[in-house]
Amino acid sequence: MLAEAGRGHSERCLGRDVLVIQDTTVLRSQGGGGDYLHAALALDEQDGAILGLAGGCFLRRQSGRKAERRILPIEEKESFRWLEAADQAASTCSGARRITIICDREGDIYEAFALRPERADLLVRSAQDRSLGDGGRLFAALDALPEMGRADLDLPAKPGCPARLARLAIRFATMKLARPQRGFRAGLPETLAVQLVDVREVDPLPGRPEIHWRLLTTRPVENVLHAWKIVDLYRRRWAIEQLFRTLKTKGFDVEGLRIENPEPRDKLVIAALVAAVTIQQLVHAREGGPGPLRPATDALDPEDLPLLEAYCAKLEGKTERQKNPHPKGSLAYASWVCARLGGWTGYYGKPGPIVMLEGWLEIQTAKRAINLIGLKLNV
Numbered sequence: 427m428l429a430e431a432g433r434g435h436s437e438r439c440l441g442r443d444v445l446v447i448q449d450t451t452v453l454r455s456q457g458g459g460g461d462y463l464h465a466a467l468a469l470d471e472q473d474g475a476i477l478g479l480a481g482g483c484f485l486r487r488q489s490g491r492k493a494e495r496r497i498l499p500i501e502e503k504e505s506f507r508w509l510e511a512a513d514q515a516a517s518t519c520s521g522a523r524r525i526t527i528i529c530d531r532e533g534d535i536y537e538a539f540a541l542r543p544e545r546a547d548l549l550v551r552s553a554q555d556r557s558l559g560d561g562g563r564l565f566a567a568l569d570a571l572p573e574m575g576r577a578d579l580d581l582p583a584k585p586g587c588p589a590r591l592a593r594l595a596i597r598f599a600t601m602k603l604a605r606p607q608r609g610f611r612a613g614l615p616e617t618l619a620v621q622l623v624d625v626r627e628v629d630p631l632p633g634r635p636e637i638h639w640r641l642l643t644t645r646p647v648e649n650v651l652h653a654w655k656i657v658d659l660y661r662r663r664w665a666i667e668q669l670f671r672t673l674k675t676k677g678f679d680v681e682g683l684r685i686e687n688p689e690p691r692d693k694l695v696i697a698a699l700v701a702a703v704t705i706q707q708l709v710h711a712r713e714g715g716p717g718p719l720r721p722a723t724d725a726l727d728p729e730d731l732p733l734l735e736a737y738c739a740k741l742e743g744k745t746e747r748q749k750n751p752h753p754k755g756s757l758a759y760a761s762w763v764c765a766r767l768g769g770w771t772g773y774y775g776k777p778g779p780i781v782m783l784e785g786w787l788e789i790q791t792a793k794r795a796i797n798l799i800g801l802k803l804n805v
Contacts, residue, residue, distance in 0.1 A: 435468060435478025438724065440521040443471035446480050446546075447663055448511050448529045451670040453680060453695065459487040461688075463695060466511040467666045467703070468519055471526065473717030474662060476707045477724075479700065481514030483507055484692055500537045500611055508533045509541060516543030526645060528663060534642070536606050540614045542644065549659055552622075552640035559602030559617035568624040568640055571597035575650045576628065579637075592637055597624040598653040603642075621647040623656045665706070672702040672779045701786075708764050708782045711757040720757040726789075731755060733792060734763050741766045748772050764789065 447467045454461040466481040485504060500506055512527050519525050525546040529538075531553035542548050556564045573595045583589040602617040623641040630636040641660055647653050673680055678698040685691040707725040722731060735754060741763065742749045752758035765777035768785030777785075 435480075435724075436518055436521060438477045439468065439519040441523050442477075443524040444477065444519045444522040444526070445469040445471050445659065445662055446512075446515040446519065446525060446527045447666040448508060448515075448527065448533060449663070449666045449670070450485065450507070450532065451674070461485070462487055463699070464507045464511060465666065465669070465699065466515045466527075467669055468515065469662060469665055470717070471524070471659070473715075474665070474710065475717065475720055475724075476665065476703060476710055479703055480518045481511040482696075482699070483510060484688075484695075486688075500535070505532065505535055508535055508538055512538065512546065512548075513543055516546045526659065528660060530663060536603065536618070537611060537614065539603070539618050539620060539642075539644065541611075547644045549641060549643040549645065549656060551660065552642050557604040559604050564601070564603070564622075565640070567599075567601060568597065568622060571599055571624065573597055574653065577654060581637075587634065590631070590634075592630075593628040594625050594637065594657075595628050596650065596653050596657070598622060598647050598650070598656075600647075620644060621656075623647060623653045625653075625657050668709075668779065669699075669702055669706050672705050672783065673699055676780060677705070677783050678702060705779050705783050705786060707757065708761040708786065709777070709779050711761045712765060712777055712782075714752055714756075714758040719753065722755055722757050722760040724757050726760055730760075730789065730793070733789065733796070734760050737767065737789075737792075738763050743772075 445468070447469065448464070450462050450464045452460055452462050462485040464483050464485055465479065468477040468480040469475065470477060485507060487504060500509065508529060515527060516525060525543075526549055527542070527546055528549045529551070531551045533550045534553040538550070539548055552564065554564075558564060558567060574597055576593060576595050579592045579594050581590050581592055599622050600619060601622050602619050605614055605616050605618075621643045623643065625637070625639050625641070627637040639657070639660065641656055643656055645652075645656065647656060671677065675681060678701065680695050680698050683691055683694065685694065704725045711720060722734070726734075731754075738750050738759070750759055750762045752762055761777075761782070764782050764785030766772065766785065767788040768777065768781035768783065770777040770781050
């Protein structure tokens with residue numbers, strides 16, 4: 427099912443600069459273990475448009491293995507999923523002009539850099555104070571770098587934290603990471619040269635989490651503009667956080683599944699994941715731009731277009747704000763219809779993923795009814 431979803435968006439990657447965001451989310455927690463889903467989501471680097479799924483896998487985690495993880499070869503570790511998903515993404519997005527694979531701290535793995543797919547770059551948030559090729563330590567070396575610039579960053583609101591403006595300072599350099607002493611695959615280089623970008627908050631507010639990202643990347647960082655570009659790319663990780671939010675309690679509620687047999691449960695989770703990608707595509711397209719309008723067939727079937735137009739004719743009102751402002755056949759046009767079906771009036775706020783999900787479900791219900799009527803007529 428994941429392979430079929432990947433084939434569906436391969437053509438959308440052709441000639442583009444593509445970002446592949448990886449992350450893992452818990453499906454069912456059981457003590458120190460449980461069931462997890464690892465997914466890779468492809469985005470257009472230029473405008474952030476969601477292109478589709480680029481890979482993924484399920485993980486059955488057992489408790490009690492933490493002590494032995496340092497000595498196991500990478501192929502026997504849970505963290506091998508980060509390398510597998512990178513290879514899947516490189517294959518799925520092979521027609522892209524450039525691929526950048528972005529991971530949070532769990533993806534800070536020496537082998538991920540040493541064995542990265544050909545023609546793919548990595549961008550990872552550092553989790554470990556690694557040894558350097560010159561005998562020093564990574565975090566101390568970053569702290570010693572001179573500040574190269576400052577910029578303001580708008581931070582969205584989070585539970586318990588209102589939106590705010592943060593002042594950030596940036597540092598960057600090229601450094602050589604030393605190979606780990608244990609558990610590595612034979613034949614890996616003793617050192618790897620990577621670009622380091624360190625961005626940290628200046629005068630953080632008391633009682634608020636301080637922003638401090640140490641970013642490792644294989645993309646070139648030759649000046650301060652390149653460094654800020656790396657920071658901007660890392661922030662695109664929010665797309666997969668929103669995808670998981672739609673997949674889980676606030677949307678499809680896959681944690682609530684009571685199917686004990688893993689095979690049918692996994693198939694249902696993947697079906698929900700594919701649908702959640704569609705919802706996020708609709709959310710991203712709700713305002714049109716900033717780039718060229720994407721076609722509705724990025725997220726919907728061609729046979730859905732007449733149904734969208736029929737719904738649009740019923741939903742549009744007399745005022746300009748009650749009319750669909752987007753051209754027929756565009757994803758933005760489909761997004762407007764789904765949002766209105768989901769309860770958005772067109773006047774207040776922006777329709778979010780839950781509203782879009784309700785509208786999309788209405789479309790699916792109508793499609794099933796039409797197919798059922800057609801089947802009865804044929805009989």
